[in-house]
Amino acid sequence: MPVISVEGESLNRLLGKNYAVEDLAEALEQMGCDVDDVLEVDRFRCPKCGSAVEASLGAEVTNRCNWCEYEQEGxxxxxxxxTVIRLDLLAARPDLFDVGGIARALKGYLGEVxxxxxxxxxxxxxxxTVDPAVDGDTCRRPYIRCAVVEMDNVDxxxxxxxMKLQEALHxxxxxxxxxxxxxxxxxDTINGPITYTTIDPDKDAFEPLGKAGERMTGREIxxxxPKGIGYAKLLADHKRYPVLKDADGQVLSMPPIINSESTKVKVGTKRLFVDVTGISKSAVVKSLDTFVSSMxxxxxxxxxxxxxxxDGTELTTPDLAPREVEIDLEAARRWLGLPLNEQSLVQALRRMxxxxxxxxxxxxxxxRYPALRTDFKHMVDxxxxxxxxxxYQNIQPQYAAQATTGLPRPEDxxxxxxxxxxxxxxSSEIMSLPMTTEELHYEKFRLPIPKHYPRIANPKLKAMTVVRSHLMTGLMEHLRENRRAPLPLRFFELDNVTVLDENAETGAYEQRRLAIVEMGKEASYASIRSVIDAIxxxxxxxxxFAASDHPSYIPGRVAELTTTSEVHGILGELHPETIVNFGLDHPVALAELTLMKVES
Structure with missing residues (x-):
């Protein structure tokens, strides 16, 4: 998880007070932030753009600027x-990704505002102006939201x-x-109006950030x-690349890769133009609202x-108007177990x-909550x-009304x-994934694909389309991966499988099964039978044991097991075709026992 450093001096300047950095870190912990450490860092100045670069104490060489990409030998x-506070970023709270957002939250929590x-x-x-080409066959980055932020002076x-907020939001x-x-x-380096359009990656060129005097085409970038190499995958399938241009044809940036050198922000800049482009409308809006409010x-x-x-319509951004959600005081009491009344509820929320x-x-x-609080989805939030x-420090712990003692589940x-x-x-135990494919689960075992079986709807991976109904697939794949290991190989798996049952409440239930496999020149019905007898x-x-017929096994060398309990199963020597289907070339004996039904 990415970590940010927040300067204690900057926090105090925004708070208008002089808190000890350790006290600020403690307050952030109580607010739910994941404080990693409080430590000192050295600060260096980039000779090109003037920004400050932080480095651990004792760093011998700090020669690269993360903002303008400038690098020198010395x-x-x-x-x-x-002194800085190091925080692990919480993806659910982008409003706390920088010193501005953290100061805003601390002002309320500490009672300042x-x-x-x-x-x-x-x-x-x-x-x-948005060119329709950014949402076409040759380019697909359709959403854009923008804002202007006027500053007295960017120091x-x-x-x-x-810079830190930009990368954290990314x-x-x-x-x-x-x-x-x-x-x-x-x-002030841009002559409006601005156009969001596309360029030919092999013909149109501009000076990318950090490459003053060196014009490069989109593909060359x-x-x-360095940024182009790192994010090239995002434009890999684009025939044309998205860009922002001004009225003079000056390229502002080629999102999501790099800005231009000519429009970069530096110390002394007073007017910021901010754009957010992307393929997710929600992510674009969240990013802009959070960034602007922090500025x-x-x-x-x-x-x-x-x-x-x-499409010809016009949209004015950003929209920082407050949003609303309704909550129930009684539900709050029930969820939190706190003696809340109308006054304490309002006071606690105003503090936040x-x-x-x-x-x-x-x-x-x-x-009412600010637009930047994108984590509010439900009143529980x-x-x-x-x-x-x-x-949390005011919540008095209480002993549970009654004590309970945990016991292992019977199947465990x-x-x-x-x-x-x-x-x-x-035998050595293996643990395989509970999902597989029809080919591995049925066809390679010479089994017909059933009319009804536990199949995944709209699977995201082609390798995971079926919920397993037996454990044999995992064992055979494990043998294949270890086929060059010294023989004999002996593995087992003890886990659940899914069984369809129209009489079950959910249409299916789980069984705890044991599957055992042996591979080697001695593997046979006799060898696997001796293991079952021992169990x-x-x-x-x-x-x-009664003779059985199973497509996966050699006829005459397979048996069905029944017992006086619910334990039952099948064992025998696998058919040569089954063995070859899994890329193996030695005899294989396999057994699978059903131990019990797993109670929900």
Whole structure:
């Protein structure tokens, strides 16, 4: 899981107080953040763009800027040392991916500012026209949302925060840029209106970020530029590549790969143009709302952009208006076990930067939450914030009303005995996947495919289309993978299989089975029968063996086992065709016993 570093000094500056970094880390832990460590780092300045680069204490050489891609032989200039809080990113909370978002949450939790944050969004006058080609046969990245953020001045600290948030959102929301990617530009270098269109990857060229003075085509970027090489797979099946251009034909970026050198943000930039493109509308909207709201926390002023969509309609983004969800006070008491009343509920939610109003005289409340809280899907999600706002440290632990003692399930207790017997007989246990294919499960065993069998609907993998109804497939595949190992080979598997039953509540139930296999020149009906006899003896059972007929086995060398208990099964020598079907070339003896039905 990615880790971010949040500078304690930056947090205190945004909070307007001087908290000890350790106290801030403790508050973040209580809020549900995964604090990894509090430590000191050295800071270096990139000589090209002026941004600060962090490195562990004692790092001898820090010579590469993560923002502008600049790299030099010697180390950058050291500009100081700072104390940072290292946090594991929570994918469900992108609003806590950077110092701005964390400061916003801490303001409420620490009682500095409570209630819903308000975002005053004005019009920028900037527009983006979407070319239908971005959603066609040659290119498929149809969604775009944009914003403008005015800053008093982008300093090195803000630039680092911006960069960290961009990459964190690429991971947490954009799925490593596949679903959504963010571009940030110096708006003063752009002559509007802007067009979102496509280019020929072999003809159109521009200067990618970090390659000043070197024009490269789209394909050259994918083949030679570090970012292009790393993300080339995202455009591998595109005949044309998506780009943003201004009115002068200047390329702003080639999403989701790289920005242009000419429009890069640097220390001193005052107006930011932000775009988010992608293949998931939800991920694109989430990324933009989160990014812009965090920039506002860092002192920015959000402005809208008009998107002239390919279908002729117009859309104004971002929309940072609060959303609403209704919750039930009684349900909150029941879920959390807390003595909540109307006042304590409202107070706890305001501490979490939410607003709540009671609906008439009922116990229902209308909760307003900021657009950036994309984790709210159900009122239970609000209950989690309610518990945090109440304070986990304020919840008094209680002993359970009655104590219970856990016992092993009967099938598990019995399985442990069988497992120890098999180990004592010299077999090694395997564990295979419970899903396979019709070919492996039926056809290679010379079995007809049943009319009804436990098949996966809309399987995501061709190798997993069937839920197993016997354990033989896993054993035979394991033999195939170990066919070059010294013989004899002896394996067993003890696990559940699925059996269809129209009388069962769900139309199926599970059986606990034991499958045993031997491969080698001595493998025969006699050898596998001796193993079964030993198992029956250890279990205190008497078995009856009767000749049987099974397509997977050699006729005359297969038997059916019945006992006075529910244990029954089949054993024998596998048919040569079955053996060859699995790529084996030695005799194989196999048995499968049904031990018991697994009770739900």
């Amino acid at each position: 180390s950058f200039e050291k500009i100081g040392r700072s 409570e209630g819903l944050p308000e975002y005053n969004v004005t019009a920028s006058g900037v527009s983006v 090195d600290t803000t630039l680092v925060s911006l 991971w947490g929301v954009g799925r490593d840029r596949k679903l959504a990617s963010i571009g940030v530009y110096d708006l 994918l083949e030679k530029h 506002v926390e860092l002192g920015g002023r959000a402005q809208t952009v008009v998107i002239k969509q390919a 930067r939410l607003d709540a109003n009671q609906i008439s005289e009922t116990e229902m409340f209308r909760v 609000v209950f989690e914030d309610l518990a945090i706002g109440y304070g 207790e019995h399985s442990e005995l069988v497992r120890s017997i098999m180990t004592g007989l010299g 029956l003896f250890e279990l205190g059972l008497e078995g009856t």
